[in-house]
Amino acid sequence: MVELLWEGPEDGPVLVLAHGAGAPMDSDWMDRVCALLAEPARGVRTARFEFAYMAARREGSRKPPPRADTLLAEYRAVVDQVTDAVGGPVAIGGKSMGGRVASMVADDLHRAGLVSALVCLGYPFHPPGKPERLRTDHLAHLETPTLICQGTRDPFGTVDEVPGYDLSPSIRVQWIDDGEHELKPRPRVSGRSHAENLAEAADAVASFLRA
Numbered sequence: 408m409v410e411l412l413w414e415g416p417e418d419g420p421v422l423v424l425a426h427g428a429g430a431p432m433d434s435d436w437m438d439r440v441c442a443l444l445a446e447p448a449r450g451v452r453t454a455r456f457e458f459a460y461m462a463a464r465r466e467g468s469r470k471p472p473p474r475a476d477t478l479l480a481e482y483r484a485v486v487d488q489v490t491d492a493v494g495g496p497v498a499i500g501g502k503s504m505g506g507r508v509a510s511m512v513a514d515d516l517h518r519a520g521l522v523s524a525l526v527c528l529g530y531p532f533h534p535p536g537k538p539e540r541l542r543t544d545h546l547a548h549l550e551t552p553t554l555i556c557q558g559t560r561d562p563f564g565t566v567d568e569v570p571g572y573d574l575s576p577s578i579r580v581q582w583i584d585d586g587e588h589e590l591k592p593r594p595r596v597s598g599r600s601h602a603e604n605l606a607e608a609a610d611a612v613a614s615f616l617r618a
Contacts, residue, residue, distance in 0.1 A: 408488055409462075409481075415445035415452035420616040421497040422526060423489050424455045425482065425505025428472040431464070432457045436589055437502065439605055440528065449613035454497075456485050478508045483516065490521050498616055500526030503563070503588065506555075507531055507542060513551040525553040526612055529588050532564030532572065541572070549575040554615040556608040558586025581611040 412432055424441070426432045432455040444451035458481050460470055482499070489497055499509045499522050506527030516522035533540050553575075559566035559582050566582055574580075583590045583604045585597035590608055592599040 409456045409485055411485075411489070411492075412441075412455040413452065414441045414455075416447075416450050417452065419445075419450040419452040421452050421454060421489065421493050422612070422616060423485060423497055423499045423509075424453050424526075425485075425501030425508060426455070426457060426461060427501070427503035427505055427529075430502075431461055440502075440609060443606055443609035444612060446609075449609055451609075451613050451616060454489050472504065475504055475508050475511065479512050482508050482512050486512075486516055486521055496521055496523045498522065498524040498526060500528065502528045503531050510549065510553070511545060513553070514549060517551040522551060524616060525549075525551045526615070527553070527555045528608065528612075529561060529590065530555045530557060530564060532569060535562035538568060543572050543574065546578060547573040547575055549577050551577060552615075553578040554581060554612060555579070556581045556583060556590070556611055558583045558588065558590045558592075558604070560585060561588050563588055579615070581608070583608055 426437060441453045444453055458478050460473055486499060500506050501509050510525055510527060513522055513525045532543060555578060557564060557580055569580060585592035585599055586604050590604040591601045592604055594600055
C-alpha cells in the first residue's frame with residue numbers, strides 16, 4: 408500500500424490525485440489546490456499519492472520520470488486502496504502527467520464501478536514546442552465523465568490548439584484565462600492573479616464532482 412495524503416471533509420466527494428512528472432504530491436501547487444478544494448464552500452476530500460519513482464526521490468534517487476504507460480498498474484492499485492477505504496467509487500485525476508495516467512485507466516475502472524469521474528489539471532496534450540506529438544488518441548473515445556482545467560496559454564495545449572483535437576463528448580474543458588501550465592496568469596496583461604485562477608479551477612472541480 409502507498410502513503411496517502413488526505414485532506415478535506417470526510418463526507419465530501421473523494422478525488423484521488425496524482426502529481427505531475429517533476430514535483431511531489433506535497434508540492435506548493437498541490438498543497439494550494441487541495442486546500443482550496445477542502446474549503447467548506449467546495450467540500451471536496453482529496454487523497455494524494457506518489458508514484459514509486461517520485462517516492463524514491465525522497466531517498467535520494469534521481470531517476471527521470473518513466474513513461475506514462477508504465478504507471479498504469481500503480482494508479483489502479485491506489486484506486487483499489489482508496490475505494491476499499493471509503494467503501495465506494497471515487498473520482499480520479501491529477502496534475503499534468505498524473506492526470507494523463509488517470510485518463511489512461513479511467514474507462515476500465517469506470518466500467519468496473521470503481522471510478523465515477525476524471526479530473527485533469529493541466530492536461531499535457533503534447534510536449535511543449537512539439538504540437539505534432541499529440542497524446543490524445545485515447546481521449547477521442549473516453550467514456551468517463553471528464554473535466555479538464557486548462558490555462559489558455561498552456562504550452563502543453565493552448566486555447567487555440569485544443570478545440571481542434573478529436574475529443575470525446577464526455578470531456579469538458581474549463582479554460583482558465585491567461586493561465587500557463589500551473590494556471591499562473593500575467594497580472595499586467597490579464598489583470599488576474601494566480602490565486603484567482605487556482606480558485607476558479609477549484610470551483611469548477613467542486614461543481615463538476617457534485618453534479
